[in-house]
Amino acid sequence: MSALPSVNVDHLINTRPMTPMQWRIVLLCFLVIALDGFDAAIMGFIAPELARDWAVSKLSLGPVMSAGLIGVAIGALIAGPLADRVGRKPVLICAVAFFGALTLASAFAPDLDWMVALRLLAGLGLGAAMPNAGTMVSEYTPLQRRSMLITVVLSGFTFGAAAGGFTSAYMIPVFGWKSILLVGGLLPLLALPLLISAMPESLRWLVARRPARHHARSARIIQQLAPDLANGQACLSVDEAPATVSSPIGQILSRGFFTGTLLLWLTYFMGLFLVYLLGSWLPTLIKDNGMSVSDAALITALFQFGGTVGSLLLGWLIDRSNPHRTLAVVYLLGGLAIYLIGTASHGFALFALLAAAAGFCMNGANACMYALAANFYPTQARATGVSWMRGIGGLGSIASGFAGAHMLGAGWTFATVFTALAVPALIAGIAVFLKGNVMPPSGLAQPHSLLR
Template sequence: MSALLSINVDQFINTQPMSRLQWRMVMLCFLVIALDGFDTAIMGFIAPELIREWAVSTLSLGPVMSAALIGVAMGALIAGPLADRLGRKPVLISAVAFFGTLTLASAFAPNLEWMVILRLLAGLGLGAAMPNASTIVSEYTPLHQRSILITVVLSGFTFGAAAGGFISAFMIPLFGWQSVLLVGGLLPLLALPLLIVSVPESLRWLVARRPAHHRQRSARIVQRLAPGISNEHTRFTADEVEHPLSSPVSRILSKGFFSGTLLLWLTYFMGLFLVYLLGSWLPTLIKNNGLSVSNAALITALFQFGGTFGSLFLGWFIDRSNPHRTLAIAYLLGGLAIYLIGTASHGFALFALLAAAAGFCMNGANACMYALAANFYPTQARATGVSWMRGIGGLGSIASGFAGAHMLSAGWTFATVFSALAVPALIAGIAVFLKGCLTSPASLAQPHTLTR
């Protein structure tokens, strides 16, 4: 009789080549985040029609625009601990169902008050989806490919937002603004059966939580990852041991993680503050500095477009370098580009180049923060750690709207605005560098996979 086979799932995933199941999960999580991006940006596409049809002012539309961002922050804070207790898959599925249903219901909103309520509730699902999708990807990908694959998946957000713009441009003239909300609600609901069937629970979570109880489920997942390597009698182990008496929130705030958690929050808060402020107010600032409306819109698009390339490049690069040092440099260079925008002349080409550079650094570094957080926290608190970073960071995106409005209403000069905006980038760079000096990742790849 042969000895019982034992598989350490952390070492197994880190040393095995990517399987078809893992690549399929990367694509499905990309799809989830693309749908998230579509629905998060959807109000911006239909806002002009709401103003015209409902005869409301731009100022009155402010609560509608910010409601989803508030919901996103709340949803991220709630969903993380739930995913660490109940599993990644049920929370992810519930989040997609929730924001799909509420976006669909928004198409039938009779007035602004109902639209605010429905967008706030939809934001709860939107805030829960992205952190859980990135957590599942982090727990099913080998350490040496994790950062690039997480950032590839997160690039789905800008892909979905951009796709929403094209869809809106086609559908609103033909079918009205309600049609965009119908599409934004139906697509997530249509994706649910595929997600339920194709996305397994996190293997790392199953084994780290209750390995004996979940042995058969773990064996089936390993069979899908590498057929013939295990059976239901295989013993599964993990590098991490669960702390059953500690909640996920207390874990990320415990002595070993407290300073790193605060520095992650500070970095991501400043990063989202800058990205959302520039995304919202850059067209107005550039236009007020003498350029046309179309050129201002194009420069802002280049800011977002640069972020797509930045996230992919930095995600690839931090897998091969010191991630904290790399992201610190990216934030500092982003701050320099933002400062230089304020000193630039009225030339379109220079503005476009600096905006693309700022987007490359700032959006790219923000996307990589998910990989940094996923590698920092242990399995039993990973979803909470990533989600709470998203939730606290989301407060930065909410604050950015008020800050931008204040700077414009106070009559700040163009140069003063961009000099001030370089400061949050400096703070983010220093904070992520300090995290690298004070903390270390929760786990590292190990050389052996199977024991008997």
């Protein structure tokens, strides 16, 4: 008898053109992250009207804002190991259902305490969705286009947030602030049937985790990826040795991964710290430096817009260069732009240019960190590695609120604030550069070593 035909999943995905099924996965993951962005930014849209309607101070809304960020960090830490054990698809579906249902419930919150609790719970789903969507895209896209497509999908977050802004501008004056929570809750729930029917499980996970148990499901996916190779009796494989540590958390903290994991965490913590601090406090800082409210808002919008452009261009660039050195340079240039904001005069054009440059570098580099993490960890621990980077980095976004309030409360000068903010960018640049010298254990992630 002849030997069973063998199909190497990594070789199949990396060497063939993208199929309609793969593009469908990219589109569905973009949809998930856009819905995530809409709901994650929703409190910022409704806060002024909520404060007026409930007769509470804007300061009292601080716990509501923080609750969502705390939930996101916890959700990412929980969802990664879960996705590595039970699969990417069920965790992604449950995350969307969870943040949709909790956002919908928030529309019926009777008071601020209930709103804090519901936003904390919604944050669990929001934190689980983005890293798992990024992981799914990384496992269905060819190596030479992977970083670009991951960052394109992640740009869905700013797309969703922007869509929420436009929707709020129209609906709140007509239907009230609760209507935005209803929309933000219903849209994810309406998307669930599409996600359940059209989103496959990760083929790499099926083959790497339990190939014999999942053989029938894997064969159906191969039928769509490569009909010419489809064979119900084919032997499927991936270019990874079996995991030597049973726990995904233990694996990302095991010898060979430990140093790289810590450097990924440090880089992303510093990156999110800066992005959230500038996104939250830049309008106040610019306004206090003598500019109008509208100019301050526009400059902050350019900071976000620069990040969207940076995500797309840098994703393309790191597919074609040494990603660690490229991101190190980008973080350092972002730190320089931030420092120069503090030395700039009152001219609107210069502030706008520097803010856009800072957003391009910091937001763009942060988006590329998902690709860097996905290409560092093996399939058995990839969702955990990406999600824990997001969760630990999320602590930086939480810390940014306290740091911004402290700097303003302490009376720091405009120049001093931005000089201090250049330091985290410097740390991020050094950390990601050092990460480039860290390799995973031999045989565990061989296909991905092409990026290092």
